[in-house]
Ligand SMILES: Nc1ncnc2c1ncn2[C@@H]1O[C@H](COP(=O)(O)OP(=O)(O)O)[C@@H](O)[C@H]1O
């Protein structure tokens with residue numbers, strides 16, 4: 001039993017509520033991503049679960065036990081940080097085994113776990129190097145190996161890949177996801193990167209200003225964003241959201257709606273529709289992003305491959321009514337209407 005459950009969690013820094021009544025569960029052996037912009041409270045929630053901060057309200061349960069006031073060392077969690085937190089004067093082997101020594105795991109058991117973990121993350125030939133002699137990706141692997149040898153059922157990761165370049169980030173993302181499944185870890189993974197969230201998560205918890213904005217499977221958040229914020233946080237380029245009053249088009253079923261949202265990949269170039277001027281054309285190989293302007297408002301269209309469209313062209317964009325998202329004045333989703 002290693003699921004995590006938090007209920008009404010609160011953390012206050014002076015007058016500011018960094019975490020404001022947050023509740024969610026992470027099923028045993030599943031991966032939840034805590035997603036949101038910088039400063040929204042992700043790290044604070046992780047640290048409250050690990051016991052590195054104390055809660056001002058609410059409860060943390062791990063494996064059904066209330067651990068809200070329990071010492072961090074007794075919560076059976078491992079933690080991986082963005083900074084890797086390696087000891088510079090210790091070699092890879094000693095860095096990996098440090099926690100086990102502190103916990104007085106016996107030497108033969110330590111050795112067995114080291115061999116297993118080093119193999120899983122491909123560090124066998126680097127065990128005698130110091131952190132300074134490793135690349136960023138290799139350092140991150142040492143931090144992962146430390147988690148593996150700890151054999152803790154719950155793993156908390158705080159932006160573990162932020163210091164890596166894009167290609168390595170994609171590789172390490174796959175590696176972490178594979179380890180999570182192989183070891184059947186209950187994982188809470190913090191990131192501000194929606195691509196990491198979309199590609200890894202069983203469940204995404206989207207945070208904004210210390211509160212949950214939306215929670216669910218990645219596809220649910222992408223296809224049914226419950227707010228303008230969620231609509232624009234997930235997806236690159238973000239969803240186009242335009243005030244209904246600003247567009248030369250009629251929209252069906254718009255009772256109570258103030259804004260219209262359409263994803264860039266759902267816009268198509270057409271003979272009729274919304275008139276736009278092309279401001280820029282970003283060719284990216286497999287696709288092209290067109291930056292468009294309608295009555296002074298920017299919007300983007302994503303089309304496959306290359307296009308003949310050039311800056312300065314005027315054209316029309318159209319969309320399928322089923323691809324429209326409607327939001328009210330405050331940015332809340334207007335209930336999907338049955339046709
Ligand atoms: N030790 C602290 N003292 C005061 N304010 C803090 C402290 N730690 C974090 N905060 C504030 O709490 C808010 C949430 O921070 P954090 O959880 O680190 O956000 P995130 O990880 O999502 O970027 C921020 O406004 C941050 O400045």
Ligand SMILES: [Mg+2]
Nearest residue numbers: 042043044158
């Ligand atoms: Mg953080």
